[in-house]
Each structure stands twice: as structure tokens, then as C-alpha cells.
Amino acid sequence: MLTRLLSRQYKTLHRIVFPPKCLVCDRFFHPPECHTAVVAEGVGCKQDPAPLSLQSRLDRLLSVCLCQTCIRGLVAVESPICDCCGIPFQGRQGAGHRCGECITQPKYFRIARAPLIYEQILTRVIHCFKYKGKVQLAEPLAELLLTAFKMFWENDRIDIILPVPLHIKRFRKRGFNQAHLLVRNWNILAGQHPNRLVEFQIERNLLVRTVATAPQTALGRTQRAVNIENAFDLNDPHKVKDKRVLLIDDVYTTGATVNECARLLLNCGARDVDVLTLARAV
Numbered sequence: 001m002l003t004r005l006l007s008r009q010y011k012t013l014h015r016i017v018f019p020p021k022c023l024v025c026d027r028f029f030h031p032p033e034c035h036t037a038v039v040a041e042g043v044g045c046k047q048d049p050a051p052l053s054l055q056s057r058l059d060r061l062l063s064v065c066l067c068q069t070c071i072r073g074l075v076a077v078e079s080p081i082c083d084c085c086g087i088p089f090q091g092r093q094g095a096g097h098r099c100g101e102c103i104t105q106p107k108y109f110r111i112a113r114a115p116l117i118y119e120q121i122l123t124r125v126i127h128c129f130k131y132k133g134k135v136q137l138a139e140p141l142a143e144l145l146l147t148a149f150k151m152f153w154e155n156d157r158i159d160i161i162l163p164v165p166l167h168i169k170r171f172r173k174r175g176f177n178q179a180h181l182l183v184r185n186w187n188i189l190a191g192q193h194p195n196r197l198v199e200f201q202i203e204r205n206l207l208v209r210t211v212a213t214a215p216q217t218a219l220g221r222t223q224r225a226v227n228i229e230n231a232f233d234l235n236d237p238h239k240v241k242d243k244r245v246l247l248i249d250d251v252y253t254t255g256a257t258v259n260e261c262a263r264l265l266l267n268c269g270a271r272d273v274d275v276l277t278l279a280r281a282v
């Protein structure tokens with residue numbers, strides 16, 4: 001008890017003397033006391049009874065890395081959305097229908113969902129995470145994604161989770177696969193909740209990228225689909241037979257990458273394929 005008290009006082013003093021720097025805007029800031037305690041100790045905050053809303057999670061999880069101004073600049077995906085690809089509709093069209101693109105070019109995946117819009121601040125957060133090696137973002141972003149999973153899938157069963165892989169050359173250069181980091185600790189994170197019943201089956205090496213494709217960022221919609229065609233393979237196709245698969249990636253831009261993965265998985269006998277990404281380009 002005394003050790004815990006001293007440890008907390010030390011952390012408070014440390015934060016006053018050495019305030020963290022916001023990863024997005026580079027300014028020093030003072031994280032709210034309660035938020036750091038939650039992240040550091042993995043326990044509930046007394047002032048905030050931990051509701052499972054995305055906004056409260058954003059605030060709690062990211063307030064150790066980002067200042068409040070940047071956190072408030074993040075934009076959540078809000079209904080109504082296309083019931084297939086998840087793109088938010090402009091205006092007040094009702095939910096329960098598909099966007100023009102999903103009608104004219106049906107997707108191989110069943111649904112794609114993301115908690116946040118891929119705009120200015122989130123672009124910088126993901127850039128820090130992927131290219132500047134700020135892997136301290138992995139845990140809060142993974143927990144955020146797990147919250148989104150619970151929100152969108154509710155009681156829907158998923159049998160197997162596959163992070164979208166990098167080609168081995170890019171993996172070696174970067175040192176990690178960001179999609180895997182976003183899901184790697186889900187069993188540990190979910191284990192902290194008392195009503196946890198099933199364990200996620202996360203397969204890191206089942207889906208592989210066999211072709212070192214050109215980066216998708218510089219390409220248009222059609223070129224992206226062509227570029228990524230036949231770029232993936234499965235190490236053990238039997239593992240996905242009749243399974244409900246969830247693909248994980250950091251950003252959904254045109255959906256070409258996850259759609260290609262879904263095509264392969266369905267060809268190998270998967271029952272259906274869903275997609276969850278952290279960000280959704282609009």
C-alpha cells in the first residue's frame with residue numbers, strides 16, 4: 001500500500017518535472033492525473049466509471065501520448081454508414097443501405113468498419129507509429145481497436161483474426177508489422193474484463209504477402225487494385241475453412257488490399273471475411 005502510494009507520488013512529481021511531449025504537435029503537456037493512472041496500472045478510474053464509449057476511451061488511452069487539443073481533433077466515424085464498406089454518408093441518408101461503389105463493385109469482404117476518420121491528426125498519429133518508431137502508441141491504439149471491435153461486432157462470432165501482412169523485405173526494414181501490433185495484445189487486454197469468455201485466435205503468420213508491391217499511397221483507385229492483385233497467399237489454407245475471419249489493418253483507403261485478402265480467403269474456403277481498421281479514409 002505504502003509502496004503504491006510512493007510510486008504514485010513519484011510518478012506525479014516526475015510528470016511535473018518532465019512533462020511529456022505531444023507526439024503530434026510536439027508541445028509539452030500535463031496529462032490528467034486520472035488518465036495516466038488508468039493506463040499505467042490497467043485499472044478503472046474512480047472519477048470515471050469506464051463507460052465503453054469511444055470518446056471516453058480516446059481520451060483515456062491517448063492522453064499519455066497526445067495533448068488534449070490533438071485528442072479533440074480526432075474525428076470518430078459516425079452513422080449513417082454504408083452497411084458494407086463502412087464509409088460515412090454525407091447528409092442524413094438512413095443506415096441499412098450500400099454506397100454506390102459497393103453496389104457497382106461488390107466487395108469480397110462482408111463488412112469493413114473503423115472507429116476513426118483518417119484526417120489530419122490521425123494521419124500524423126499513424127505516421128509516428130509506423131515510420132517514426134513510436135511503438136508506445138501500439139498499446140493505446142490496440143485497446144482503442146478492441147473497443148471498436150466490441151462496439152461493431154457486439155455478439156457476432158469471429159473464429160480467427162489475421163493482421164494484414166507486410167512483405168518480408170518491408171517488415172525487415174520497419175522492424176514490425178503495425179497491423180500485428182494493433183491486435184497482438186488483445187487477449188491480455190480483453191482478459192482484464194470480467195465477462196471475458198472466449199480467447200481470440202490471432203494468426204500472425206498464416207496470411208503472407210508474397211509479392212513486394214509498390215507502395216499503394218502514390219496510386220489511384222484502379223491502380224491500387226491491380227498493384228495488389230495476387231500479392232498474398234495462405235501458409236495453411238485448411239485453417240480458414242468454414243471460418244469467420246477478421247482482417248486487421250491500420251488504414252482503409254480504397255479497400256483494395258483487404259478486398260484482395262478477402263478474395264483469397266474466400267477462395268480457400270473461409271465462411272466470410274470482415275475487416276477492422278483503425279482509420280477510414282473518406
Ligand SMILES: [Zn+2]
Pocket residue numbers: 022023024025026027066067068069070071
Ligand atoms: Zn498535441
Ligand SMILES: [Zn+2]
Pocket residue numbers: 082083084085086087098099100101102
Ligand atoms: Zn460501401
